[in-house]
């Protein structure tokens with residue numbers, strides 16, 4: 001029997017790990033699979049089902065009528081559209097107007113799978129896997145299945161991972177397509193309402209996000225945040241919109257890092273882990289936490305004193321700004337070399353891909369693959385540009401020690417205003433040290449030594465703030 005879904009894991013087109021101490025960065029693009037069917041637009045205004053649509057779909061719609069899910073009042077019907085099959089308005093529909101209501105007994109979700117014969121093997125599985133297994137088992141039942149008419153309209157195979165993958169709740173799959181014109185995701189609502197002649201139930205309510213004229217297709221927004229790579233993976237198509245071009249950088253605190261435990265503790269206290277993923281989108285600034293995380297991972301040498309537990313509550317704030325020239329230079333070098341390495345892993349350049357697209361003749365899958373890889377390469381170049389620019393500004397940046405000196409009033413006003421490198425303008429005597437114990441760590445040349453001295457001092461004398 002042909003399988004209902006072809007489930008494939010994402011295939012990384014390249015995974016990069018730079019060797020040695022810089023092994024904290026992996027570039028991790030995903031190459032995906034897709035499906036595209038093309039039909040000619042044929043909007044039908046009558047409430048009769050379009051005779052061009054497949055028999056299986058007509059039977060399915062009739063079944064929904066028989067079950068009372070749709071009726072002559074339903075303002076939509078199946079139609080053939082450029083995206084394949086879709087729902088077409090049979091009359092003008094207002095924005096946010098209800099177009100369909102599906103009673104709970106027609107939802108296929110984790111609960112439905114759990115309540116079925118295969119329920120015992122579904123416990124602990126991801127919702128979409130339970131749903132996929134449920135559909136396979138119903139398909140296997142053939143004519144005996146309560147879901148027969150629905151199963152019949154599902155594609156025999158698809159290159160996409162699984163329809164609606166990742167959703168906690170799935171429902172009877174209606175044919176509504178995605179459009180970038182829809183910028184909200186609030187088309188689906190769960191309400192209580194009449195679900196038969198004498199019964200009330202939960203209803204899955206679908207509202208049209210756009211106002212439509214009779215004959216126009218109902219569109220929804222599948223997921224405003226997904227990258228094109230994820231769209232291809234989850235739905236089998238991409239948008240031409242470059243806002244969806246993205247690249248995921250995977251950063252990692254190496255277990256071989258001598259400060260692994262401290263770094264992990266700091267990362268965890270700030271909502272991250274040993275590995276962190278940063279989705280970088282074309283034309284958008286780097287994710288806010290990426291630079292602090294990068295600086296943390298690269299922290300070492302004479303900056304390592306910041307990993308001491310006394311700084312634990314303030315370290316993340318420090319990491320939001322450059323720590324030292326050496327640290328900033330390291331992150332620039334590592335990121336840039338990772339970008340170059342990832343870019344060299346593609347067999348084609350952006351220009352060659354653009355040419356391929358222009359020439360046409362690409363199979364639908366190749367067209368999507370080319371679209372995604374152009375986007376990934378553009379984002380990689382963008383990241384490289386950002387860090388190249390940063391590298392050229394290393395001498396102009398203000399680092400942790402200078403900030404501390406300024407905070408403590410130890411930098412001349414004029415130098416601060418001119419943005420020149422600061423130097424001590426006040427004598428650092430015992431009183432300064434006593435009043436500003438943390439200044440010890442930032443202004444003395446050997447922080448670990450100074451930490452030791454401070455500890456000894458602290459243990460042997462009266463605490464400074466009581467003087």
Ligand SMILES: C[S@@+](CC[C@H](N)C(=O)[O-])C[C@H]1O[C@@H](n2cnc3c(N)ncnc32)[C@H](O)[C@@H]1O
Nearest residue numbers: 035083084085086175176177178179235236237
């Ligand atoms: C829930 S189904 C919708 C029905 C589908 N059009 C069909 O013919 O079976 C979702 C699938 O429709 C197709 N689709 C939806 N929106 C699309 C779009 N904007 N561009 C290309 N394909 C789209 C994709 O194949 C997607 O996986």
